[in-house]
Amino acid sequence: MSGVRGSVLHATGRLIGMGPQAHVVLEGASQGIVQIEGPHDSKGQDLLDAACHLLGEKLRGESEKNVLAGDILGKLQELSVFYEASDALANAHDLHAVGQQVLSHAAQVIGFDWGGFVAYDSERSQARIVAVIGDPEGAPRTWRPVEPDSFTWLSLNAEEPVLLPEFSESERQRLRREIGPRAENAGSLLAIPTLSASCPVGVVLLVKRRGRPAFTSADAKLAGALATQAGVSVGHIQLHEGAKEMFFSTVWALASAVDAKDAYTHGHSQRVARYAGQLGRALGFDDDEIERLELSAVLHDVGKIGVPEAILNKPDRLTVAEMSVMKSHPEKGAEILSSIRAMRDIVPGVLHHHERYDGMGYPRGLKGENIPLQARIIVLADTYDAMTSTRPYRNALPSGIALDEVRRCTASQFDPRLAEVFAELIERGIIRPVEGPVVPSGRGGARS
Numbered sequence: 001m002s003g004v005r006g007s008v009l010h011a012t013g014r015l016i017g018m019g020p021q022a023h024v025v026l027e028g029a030s031q032g033i034v035q036i037e038g039p040h041d042s043k044g045q046d047l048l049d050a051a052c053h054l055l056g057e058k059l060r061g062e063s064e065k066n067v068l069a070g071d072i073l074g075k076l077q078e079l080s081v082f083y084e085a086s087d088a089l090a091n092a093h094d095l096h097a098v099g100q101q102v103l104s105h106a107a108q109v110i111g112f113d114w115g116g117f118v119a120y121d122s123e124r125s126q127a128r129i130v131a132v133i134g135d136p137e138g139a140p141r142t143w144r145p146v147e148p149d150s151f152t153w154l155s156l157n158a159e160e161p162v163l164l165p166e167f168s169e170s171e172r173q174r175l176r177r178e179i180g181p182r183a184e185n186a187g188s189l190l191a192i193p194t195l196s197a198s199c200p201v202g203v204v205l206l207v208k209r210r211g212r213p214a215f216t217s218a219d220a221k222l223a224g225a226l227a228t229q230a231g232v233s234v235g236h237i238q239l240h241e242g243a244k245e246m247f248f249s250t251v252w253a254l255a256s257a258v259d260a261k262d263a264y265t266h267g268h269s270q271r272v273a274r275y276a277g278q279l280g281r282a283l284g285f286d287d288d289e290i291e292r293l294e295l296s297a298v299l300h301d302v303g304k305i306g307v308p309e310a311i312l313n314k315p316d317r318l319t320v321a322e323m324s325v326m327k328s329h330p331e332k333g334a335e336i337l338s339s340i341r342a343m344r345d346i347v348p349g350v351l352h353h354h355e356r357y358d359g360m361g362y363p364r365g366l367k368g369e370n371i372p373l374q375a376r377i378i379v380l381a382d383t384y385d386a387m388t389s390t391r392p393y394r395n396a397l398p399s400g401i402a403l404d405e406v407r408r409c410t411a412s413q414f415d416p417r418l419a420e421v422f423a424e425l426i427e428r429g430i431i432r433p434v435e436g437p438v439v440p441s442g443r444g445g446a447r448s
């Protein structure tokens with residue numbers, strides 16, 4: 001087009017003069033008009049048409065490149081979300097954290113107004129919402145049977161995503177029973193099953209309100225990828241929980257076996273763990289610290305495995321030699337537990353639970369705060385249980401008398417600061433004598 005003066009105007013622009021003009025077309029739509037000044041003949045028009053065609057082709061190439069770049073960028077953003085999600089999910093230690101991570105990452109790649117992660121217990125056929133993004137008001141959080149017409153059930157049963165682009169009134173009512181009042185305004189829904197080793201463990205429920213574009217199959221694919229990662233994470237948590245449960249059951253059985261050797265200490269170790277845990281909680285221990293404390297407390301007498309029953313159950317006064325064997329149980333216990341890596345943190349409580357604050361205890365005669373904290377707590381719990389349970393030589397003392405004894409022995413036997421907190425817990429009725437063995441209910445097995 002050299003030697004030709006021209007202008008490119010927008011399709012709605014004002015044309016100049018009366019020269020030849022032609023549209024630049026991209027994907028069937030005019031992007032603008034080119035007009036040149038000069039005689040309006042067929043040669044000029046043909047030349048202009050050819051030039052505009054070339055211009056359209058050029059634009060199409062650029063446009064495809066831009067679309068391609070946009071696609072790649074979009075995929076990169078999705079991949080980075082999945083990458084972050086896999087990291088976050090690997091560190092999730094419970095179902096709530098898994099649900100929270102899945103939903104927050106889904107929110108970055110899929111637009112939705114309400115999202116919930118429903119945990120599913122296949123053994124009991126029950127489900128409960130463990131995490132919500134959006135308005136959590138009214139979402140049922142307790143374990144409930146899965147209703148056969150619920151969207152949770154539909155997706156679990158189909159083992160593939162359920163995509164509902166619009167709602168009938170009856171479907172909305174069904175969703176209301178499932179997620180609460182947020183269903184009233186629901187316009188479309190995605191329900192993605194989460195599987196672990198082919199076993200259903202949960203559902204990701206995403207809802208868009210009325211008036212917004214419905215979920216697409218592309219959304220279902222993205223949510224499905226996140227749900228797959230969540231399934232792996234839930235599988236790890238279940239394995240971990242299973243191993244932990246087995247560990248604590250074994251510890252519990254071991255403590256019971258120790259108590260069973262002594263005719264008068266049935267349930268003693270478990271009660272000591274309970275009282276120690278209650279004191280630890282009052283002192284502000286976190287869950288992991290409570291867990292270690294309760295473990296140490298429930299196994300404090302494990303060394304009695306090595307003490308003959310004739311000594312443990314002797315109704316008369318022990319001889320000096322027998323007393324020496326009896327007093328070896330903290331060291332025997334520490335020796336047994338030191339060989340187990342997972343138990344090393346609890347050895348100090350076991351080894352030193354017969355030390356006294358005034359330094360007159362055993363096996364090391366440690367004094368004051370040189371005695372490990374675990375042991376200073378266990379000695380209070382141990383003594384309190386010994387006083388409030390029946391022994392061969394006396395009946396159980398009332399809690400009030402035990403309280404007086406705790407106060408009387410403050411600073412000689414017990415750490416004064418801990419004894420005061422312990423005494424307050426007795427006065428407030430939080431710590432009170434428990435009959436028989438305590439039923440395990442928490443991570444450390446001694447939670448009330």
Ligand SMILES: [Fe+2]
Pocket residue numbers: 300301329353354
């Ligand atoms: Fe002991």
